[in-house]
Amino acid sequence: MSDLSVRDLVVKYGDFLAVDNVSFTVEAGAFVSLLGPSGCGKTTTLRCIAGLETATTGHISIGTDRVVCPGHETPPERRGVNMVFQSYAVWPHMSVFDNVAYGLRTRNTPSAEIATRVTEVLRLVGLDGYGARYGTELSGGQQQRVAVARAVITEPRLLLFDEPLSNLDAGLRERMRFELLALQRRLGRTSVYVTHDQAEAMVMSDRIILMHQGRIVQEGSPRSLYERPANRFAAAFIGNANLLEATVTASHGDGRHTVTLPGGLTLEGHVATPGWVPSGAVLVCIRPENVEPAPDGIPATVTRVSYLGPVQTVELQAGAVTLRADLPSRHVVATGTALNIRIDASAVVLVPET
Ligand code: ADP
Ligand code: MG
Numbered sequence: 001m002s003d004l005s006v007r008d009l010v011v012k013y014g015d016f017l018a019v020d021n022v023s024f025t026v027e028a029g030a031f032v033s034l035l036g037p038s039g040c041g042k043t044t045t046l047r048c049i050a051g052l053e054t055a056t057t058g059h060i061s062i063g064t065d066r067v068v069c070p071g072h073e074t075p076p077e078r079r080g081v082n083m084v085f086q087s088y089a090v091w092p093h094m095s096v097f098d099n100v101a102y103g104l105r106t107r108n109t110p111s112a113e114i115a116t117r118v119t120e121v122l123r124l125v126g127l128d129g130y131g132a133r134y135g136t137e138l139s140g141g142q143q144q145r146v147a148v149a150r151a152v153i154t155e156p157r158l159l160l161f162d163e164p165l166s167n168l169d170a171g172l173r174e175r176m177r178f179e180l181l182a183l184q185r186r187l188g189r190t191s192v193y194v195t196h197d198q199a200e201a202m203v204m205s206d207r208i209i210l211m212h213q214g215r216i217v218q219e220g221s222p223r224s225l226y227e228r229p230a231n232r233f234a235a236a237f238i239g240n241a242n243l244l245e246a247t248v249t250a251s252h253g254d255g256r257h258t259v260t261l262p263g264g265l266t267l268e269g270h271v272a273t274p275g276w277v278p279s280g281a282v283l284v285c286i287r288p289e290n291v292e293p294a295p296d297g298i299p300a301t302v303t304r305v306s307y308l309g310p311v312q313t314v315e316l317q318a319g320a321v322t323l324r325a326d327l328p329s330r331h332v333v334a335t336g337t338a339l340n341i342r343i344d345a346s347a348v349v350l351v352p353e354t
Contacts, residue, residue: 003028003190004049004158009058011044018044020214022058026192026207031184033193033201036211037237042194045211046160049192050083051076062158079158082151086163088143090150092135096127099135099146103154117153124183125149141172148180152187159184161193165200177203198238202226210234226287228272231352235285242286242323248278248350257350259284263320265298269348276352283351288313290347291325297342302333316341 002025011019019041026032034042047053049060051067051074060068062081067074082103091099097118104114122128125145135143144164151159164180165173181204184191195201201208202222209219218230229235235243246259246267255271257278269284271277289311300323304315307329314325314333318341325341333339 002026003030003063004192005059005061006045006049007059009045009048009060010056011041011048011053012056017214019048019055022211022214022216024209024216024219026190028190029188030206031181031191031193031204032207032209033195033205034209034211035195035198035201035237036217038196040211041214042196042211043162046083046162046192046194049079049158050081050160051079052083080156081158081160082154082156083160083162084144084147084151084164086166088140088147088167090135090138090143090146094135095131096122096133096135096138096146097131100131100149100153103150107154118149121149121153124152124186126179140168141176144168144176148183152183152189157190159187159189159191161191163195164193166195166197173200180204202238210237212237228349229285229351230273231354232283233354235283235349235351240288240324240326242284242288242291243351244284244286244321246282246284246350248280248282251279256345259348259350261321265319265321267343267348268345269350270345271350273352278350278352283353285349285351286323286343286347288324288326291316291323291327291341291343293327293331294340294342297340300339300341302335302337302339305333305335314339 004026007023009019009022022045034045036042044053048055055068062079067079100118100121101114122131125148127145165176168176177200205222207219208222208225210217210225212233218225218234225238235241244261246261248257249260250258257269258266259269260266298318300316300318302314303317306313310329311326312329314327316323316325
C-alpha cells in the first residue's frame with residue numbers, strides 16, 4: 001500500500017507555475033528522492049505535503065487520511081509529518097536534550113518517558129552522552145543529527161528531508177548519506193528526500209523522482225534513470241553523457257536501430273523508452289565509460305586527456321564527432337595519438353528530445 005499519494009498537485013505564484021501537475025506515490029517504508037535543479041519545485045512540493053504551503057489544486061493523502069483535497073487542508077501539526085531542513089534549525093541556546101525533547105513536551109508526555117525516549121533517540125543518531133551540550137557547542141554534522149533526532153522522536157508517519165546535507169563539507173556529506181539511510185532503514189519510516197545532488201539521490205534512494213520546471217520528467221530506480229533516460233534533460237542531468245544528434249537510417253525490430261552521426265559514422269543502438277518509435281532526427285546517449293578501446297574499432301584521435309587516478313577522461317575526435325571516454329588509467333594514452341574505439345549497441349541509447 002502506498003503511504004503517501006500526491007495527485008495532480010499544482011502550486012501557482014501569480015501566473016508562475018512552481019508545481020505543474022505533479023503526481024506520485026511512495027510505498028510504505030520506502031526512501032524516495034525528489035531530484036532536480038534549483039527552482040524546479042522540489043521544496044514547494046515537500047512543503048505542500050507537510051502543510052507548510054497551500055496547494056492551488058490537487059490531492060494529497062498520507063496513509064488513509066486525505067490531508068489535501070478541494071476545500072480542505074489538514075493543519076500541519078495534525079498530519080503526523082516531520083521535516084528536517086538544510087538549516088538544521090537547532091535552537092542554539094537550548095541543550096541537545098531540550099532540543100530533542102521539545103516535540104514530546106508539546107504533547108504533554110510524562111517527563112520519565114521523555115528522558116527514556118530522548119536517551120534512546122540520541123543513541124540512535126550517534127549522540128550518546130551529548131544531551132547536556134548546547135547547540136553552539138556542536139559541529140555541523142552533530143547539529144544535523146540533532147535535527148534528525150528531533151524529527152524522529154515523535155514517531156511521525158512520514159519523514160521529509162529538504163537538502164539536509166547541503167551545508168556539510170564534502171567528506172562528512174558522503175558519510176552522512178550512509179548514516180541517514182541506515183537510520184531510515186532501522187526506523188522503517190516512509191521518507192521523501194529533496195536534493196539537487198544526483199550522486200546523493202542515487203546512493204540513497206529506492207526510487208528517484210526527477211523534476212524539471214515544476215514537472216516530473218521521469219521516475220524509477222537510480223539504475224533505470226541512468227541507463228534509460230527519458231529525454232535530453234534526464235540524460236544530461238544524471239551522470240555524464242555524450243549526447244549526439246543523429247538520424248535513424250534503418251530499423252530492425254525489437255527497438256534496435258541503425259543511426260548515422262554527423263560525418264557519416266554509423267552505430268547500432270536501441271530504444272529504452274517504452275512505446276516510443278523513433279524516426280528521422282534523434283538524440284543518442286552514450287555514457288563515457290562505454291566508449292572502449294578496440295584495435296579493430298572506429299578510428300579516432302585523442303584530443304585531450306585528464307588523469308583522475310582510477311580513470312582518465314579522454315576527449316576523442318572520430319571524424320566529425322567529439323566523444324568523451326572514461327578509460328581505466330592502466331591504458332596509457334597521449335594527446336595527439338590515434339585510438340580505435342568501439343561502443344556496444346547495448347550502450348547506445350536513442351533518447352527523445354523531450
Ligand atoms: P527547489 O526547491 O526545487 O529549488 P522551489 O520549490 O523552492 O524549488 O521553488 C520553485 C519555484 O517557485 C522557484 O522558481 C521559486 O523561485 C518559486 N517560488 C517558491 N516560493 C515562492 C513564493 N513564495 N513566491 C513566489 N515564487 C516562489
Ligand atoms: Mg529547495
